[in-house]
Amino acid sequence: MTYLDSAEYDRIAEKYLDSVYRATLTYCKNKENAEDAVQNAFIKLFSTDTQFNDDEHIKRWLIRVAVNECKNDFLSFRRRNVVSIEDLESEPSYTDETGEKRELFQMVASLPQNYRTVIYLYYYEGYNVKELSEILNISESNAQNRLMRARKKLQELLLKKEA
Numbered sequence: 001m002t003y004l005d006s007a008e009y010d011r012i013a014e015k016y017l018d019s020v021y022r023a024t025l026t027y028c029k030n031k032e033n034a035e036d037a038v039q040n041a042f043i044k045l046f047s048t049d050t051q052f053n054d055d056e057h058i059k060r061w062l063i064r065v066a067v068n069e070c071k072n073d074f075l076s077f078r079r080r081n082v083v084s085i086e087d088l089e090s091e092p093s094y095t096d097e098t099g100e101k102r103e104l105f106q107m108v109a110s111l112p113q114n115y116r117t118v119i120y121l122y123y124y125e126g127y128n129v130k131e132l133s134e135i136l137n138i139s140e141s142n143a144q145n146r147l148m149r150a151r152k153k154l155q156e157l158l159l160k161k162e163a
Helices: 006-028 031-047 055-075 100-110 113-124 129-136 140-162
Strands: none
Touching (some): 006 055, 100 113, 113 129, 113 140, 129 140
């Protein structure tokens, strides 16, 4: 049973498709799997009976569903055919004139999966620790610890680069 009319669904898709895709790309590190996860999340949105409070609630729900789809895919057999994120030429642009943003994003992308996901959601999407815990379905202290460890790892990478 459909709960959203097609105009509302199109509005939501246009507004959040890019954000959900970027979040799944940081989790999957593979554009095809990320695209599948996003598509599945939006299919589930079209048929969900969840009562959303506002657009931000919809966005968090979509990211959570998409990340769960990535987790399911990560456990599947077909996950073994992975393309490195560095090979993705046509992916979202994180580049400024100096190339610094792209380089920083590549450092974030090189972090372990749990760390790059919290860094992306916190810094690129602007979610706080409580929201991270809800989206990733972990405790707030776990989200805070992951974020702290991710920052430390990223700092180590930046120091290596400068040396």
